[in-house]
Amino acid sequence: MFLTILHAKAESAGREAIAVDPRNTSRTCPNCGHVSKENRPTQEKFHCQSCGHNAHADTVGATNV
Numbered sequence: 001m002f003l004t005i006l007h008a009k010a011e012s013a014g015r016e017a018i019a020v021d022p023r024n025t026s027r028t029c030p031n032c033g034h035v036s037k038e039n040r041p042t043q044e045k046f047h048c049q050s051c052g053h054n055a056h057a058d059t060v061g062a063t064n065v
């Protein structure tokens with residue numbers, strides 16, 4: 001049951017339009033504003049799929065906040 005709930009949350013978090021998800025800050029390109037989970041190939045790295053901006057994910061999140 002607990003695992004099922006976690007799985008459901010993970011799926012909803014992967015959708016595009018989650019304006020209130022605080023994790024979106026780490027998916028938003030500080031250079032062009034493009035938001036995509038694809039911008040985060042790994043937990044640590046940020047690579048914008050729109051403009052190609054590269055950064056450390058922690059830096060990106062801090063910048064957007």
Ligand SMILES: [Zn+2]
Nearest residue numbers: 029032048051
């Ligand atoms: Zn960008």
